[in-house]
Amino acid sequence: QKEVEQDPGPLSVPEGAIVSLNCTYSNSAFQYFMWYRQYSRKGPELLMYTYSSGNKEDGRFTAQVDKSSKYISLFIRDSQPSDSATYLCAMSVYNFNKFYFGSGTKLNVKP
Amino acid sequence: GAVVSQHPSWVICKSGTSVKIECRSLDFQATTMFWYRQFPKQSLMLMATSNEGSKATYEQGVEKDKFLINHASLTLSTLTVTSAHPEDSSFYICSARVRGLGNTEAFFGQGTRLTVV
Numbered sequence: 001q002k003e004v005e006q007d008p009g010p011l012s013v014p015e016g017a018i019v020s021l022n023c024t025y026s027n028s029a030f031q032y033f034m035w036y037r038q039y040s041r042k043g044p045e046l047l048m049y050t051y052s053s054g055n056k057e058d059g060r061f062t063a064q065v066d067k068s069s070k071y072i073s074l075f076i077r078d079s080q081p082s083d084s085a086t087y088l089c090a091m092s093v094y095n096f097n098k099f100y101f102g103s104g105t106k107l108n109v110k111p
Numbered sequence: 112g113a114v115v116s117q118h119p120s121w122v123i124c125k126s127g128t129s130v131k132i133e134c135r136s137l138d139f140q141a142t143t144m145f146w147y148r149q150f151p152k153q154s155l156m157l158m159a160t161s162n163e164g165s166k167a168t169y170e171q172g173v174e175k176d177k178f179l180i181n182h183a184s185l186t187l188s189t190l191t192v193t194s195a196h197p198e199d200s201s202f203y204i205c206s207a208r209v210r211g212l213g214n215t216e217a218f219f220g221q222g223t224r225l226t227v228v
Binding site: 006008034036041042043044045046049088098099101102103104106 | 115117145152153154155157160202204206216217218219220221222224
């Protein structure tokens with residue numbers, strides 16, 4: 001079983017839709033949870049990070065962590081064509097010695 | 112956010128030659144740098160973790176003699192692919208973890224696309 005599971009998609013939505021991206025994980029020791037956006041042929045760009053359970057909002061993006069279910073989500077409101085990219089979830093234990101990545105979900109927002 | 116500069120962004124080399132990729136943290140000191148490899152439509156595969164001034168820790172299955180990592184300072188790490196072969200062609204990405212501030216985030220370079228012909 002992989003440490004982190006993420007549906008690879010692709011996920012195609014119309015412009016303006018609410019997008020929900022999710023990851024599940026198996027290691028209960030994970031405490032830091034991150035979402036990265038990666039455009040084609042570019043390095044990943046950190047979007048948001050959260051510590052432990054709860055929600056965090058930044059503009060059109062909301063990250064949720066449910067440690068009891070070992071489930072994290074990223075919501076994108078009012079999605080734009082420029083949001084089209086691959087979204088990677090990542091997580092780490094307390095000492096940050098290693099990041100565990102999901103396989104990435106490819107999102108396509110159609111104008 | 113913090114900036115990580117990776118150079119070159121792409122390189123083509125002949126089989127049997129060596130290629131060096133540089134990763135620099137431009138406006139912060141990086142406690143740790145990570146090197147990843149990414150195949151098309153796949154996630155990042157961690158190759159090694161390097162701490163400034165010490166030997167890199169390689170993941171299982173990664174040949175340390177083939178992928179030489181040097182982390183000479185808090186702002187520079189290099190990955191050298193020695194005696195490159197076509198199967199080494201891939202997208203290589205470095206990541207740097209910020210020193211201080213609770214060591215929360217890791218920031219990525221732009222990636223290097225290596226093609227071995």
